[in-house]
Amino acid sequence: MEKITGTLALAVFAAALGSLQYGYGIGVINAPQEVIVGHYARSLGFPVEVRHGEDGNVTTHHAQPHPADSALTMYWSLSVAMFPVGGIVSSFLVGFVADFRGRVKGMLVLNVLAVVSSLLMGFAKMGSPHIMVITGRTIMGFYCGLSSGLVPMYIGEIAPVKYRGALGTLHQLAVVTGILISQVLGLDFLLGNDEMWHVLLGLSGVIAVLQSLLLPFCPESPRYLYITLGKTEEACKSLKRLKGEYDTSKDVAEMQAEKEEAMKEAKISIRRLLKAKAYRQQLLVALMLHLSQQFSGINAIFYYSTAIFYRAGVAQPVYATIGVGAVNTVLTLVSVLLVDRAGRRTLMLIGLSGMCCCAVGMTIGLVYQNTYSWMSYVSMVAIFLFVCFFEIGPGPIPWFIVAELFSQGPRPAAITLAGFCNWTSNFVVGMCFPYIEQLLDMYVFIIFVVFLFGFTVFTWLRVPETKGKTFEEIAALFQKKRPAAASQTAAETELEQLKGATEA
Known part of the structure; x- marks a missing residue:
């Protein structure tokens, strides 16, 4: 009887952290918008006045219409939009990364991009914030474009048939959870303020580090090992790690049939x-x-x-x-x-x-x-x-x-x-x-x-x-x-x- 083992739960959780990162990247740019734009303006030498509202939020305004308004709008739009640009580029590489070294190693290597991105944004106040945030968001988008393809692929391949639908939804659930976490941390009295906004943006690196620590304990996809690499013995070991000790002949026969069907078309x-x-x-x-x-x-x-x-x-x-x-x-x-x-x-x-x-x-x-x-x-x-x-x-x-x-x-x-x-x-x-x-x-x-x-x-x-x-x-x-x-x-x-x- 199929069951969810500890190893399977660990593998699904570790993979879903990539989706959590994706959701965090979507939502984190929202709450501190005015604060970040204010730092852009000051770093570019634009004259702005800072106002503290009754709710404690910081807003930046020009005393009168100023040419800097259009420049700030452009930089802020790029800060938001360069995230999906990275995803556009990397969407064509999902299949290559997944098959080159496997699903687990692929996700592990990708975390280098997430850490680099978080460091750029985390230290944005020390340099040119508009350049560092836009660059960091672009790299994070590149990571998320690959991760949003690898995570559902890996979870779908390791999940037992009985739980495949339920476990498959964890990708979307992790995405929206990441959005919610970023919104909560973006509150003014937490990290969405003038002193801590860069920490808010750079915090995504913690998710990447956590995933990097967990992925080495996760089995590779049995389907990748058997269908792509033809390693029957290693595929059986991976199946037993995911499902416990059992007769793997039925699963091997199913993968063999899938492999033969794929070869026909x-x-x-x-x-x-x-x-x-x-x-x-x-x-x-x-x-x-x-x-x-x-x-x-x-x-x-x-x-x-x-x-x-x-x-x-x-x-x-x-x-x-x-x-x-x-x-x-x-x-x-x-x-x-x-x-x-x-x-x-x-x-x-x-x-x-x-x-x-x-x-x-x-x-x-x-x-x-x-x-x-x-x-x-x-x-x-x-x-x-x-x-x-x-x-x-x-x-x-x-x-x-x-x-x-x-x-x-x-x-x-x-x-x-x-x-x-x-x-x-x-x-x-x-x-x-x-x-x-x-x-x-x-x-x-x-x-x-x-x-x-x-x-x-x-x-x-x-x-x-x-x-x-x-x-x-x-x-x-x-x-x-x-x-x-x-x-x-x-x-x-x-x-x-x-x-x-x-x-x-």
């Missing part, structure tokens, strides 16, 4: 996948779902929620931001049950349409906040519900549905393209949101209303239900959307050509 490159008409519909759906996750506006909330709550007239915006993180964490746990009981398409429709309505509510709250005092509560409730609807569907589903849409051959290329699409759109939102906010002011969320409405319509018309269906059944659903007369023959011909070209 040619591995399709990214370039061939982009050209293949047979996979065009699946690829369109996969990429659009990842675009819907990022262009929904969720990272605008995570990156800039404190500023948004401040504009909405909330008295303690930092605490409201922490509330958002807490709701996000709780709803991630709830979404596990919802995904198992409801269909993917249904949850995506509920999530996207609900977020669309909440974005309308946020806009109304911002527009009328000076007319009606209670409108600040409308904005706050809308933001909380926005996060709830995100975790119902657009949060978790795009990450795992890509594997359901593609079989073994095109799956690695599809996952790489989906990750690249996700990180790129993350960068666009992080970089452009401050400028869009300056341009549209109180109507800033209208643009997300338009996006969300479009994604809802697309999901309704083009996204099939994949729950409980085989790869063949899912492929048949997409073939029905093509001209019936020649769709099957054309698809089979193209797949044969792809396979022949790859083998050649």
Whole structure:
């Protein structure tokens, strides 16, 4: 009978620390925004005045409009947006790093990047803070782009079948927990102040050191050892470390069958996948779902929620931001049950349409906040519900549905393209949101209303239900959307050509 052993629990916990680091990187830049911008201004010689609000928060202002405003906006946007830039670059290297020296050694080596990043940001006050923070955030994003691929891969490969779904959700749970921790530590009376903000940014190195101490005690993935390296004896030892003493013949037979199945289907490159008409519909759906996750506006909330709550007239915006993180964490746990009981398409429709309505509510709250005092509560409730609807569907589903849409051959290329699409759109939102906010002011969320409405319509018309269906059944659903007369023959011909070209 399958059980969770101490070694398995240790391995999953150690791996999930990489996801915790990812979440910490997303949320840590939010709360101390005004403090960090003030240090940027002083290091660049811009004239600013520092004001201490009634809640103890420090804000920086120019006495009158100043050319430095645009420069500071640019540096702050880069501080936020260079994090996903690193992820964009490294998303193409996940497969290479995973197979080069293995999952465990790959995660271990990556921690060098995390430590270097944390040192740059931790000592930012001693040099040019804008340069050191932007550089540190870029390196941390590079680390997180690799880690966000390696962690789910490793956990999925070592988890027993009975617990694979539950353990697989720990990646997303660790991400939102990291966001929440960074928000709590970012409180003004803890680390989000003028004296300690650099410690807040550099603290992520502690997570990397802890993971580095634990990973050497974790077994390598048995699937990597057997399928990739062909080391049967070492794979059996790893299985026994993870599951205890038992007869490994059944698991070895399962891995052998998986290896033989993988060898039957040619591995399709990214370039061939982009050209293949047979996979065009699946690829369109996969990429659009990842675009819907990022262009929904969720990272605008995570990156800039404190500023948004401040504009909405909330008295303690930092605490409201922490509330958002807490709701996000709780709803991630709830979404596990919802995904198992409801269909993917249904949850995506509920999530996207609900977020669309909440974005309308946020806009109304911002527009009328000076007319009606209670409108600040409308904005706050809308933001909380926005996060709830995100975790119902657009949060978790795009990450795992890509594997359901593609079989073994095109799956690695599809996952790489989906990750690249996700990180790129993350960068666009992080970089452009401050400028869009300056341009549209109180109507800033209208643009997300338009996006969300479009994604809802697309999901309704083009996204099939994949729950409980085989790869063949899912492929048949997409073939029905093509001209019936020649769709099957054309698809089979193209797949044969792809396979022949790859083998050649």
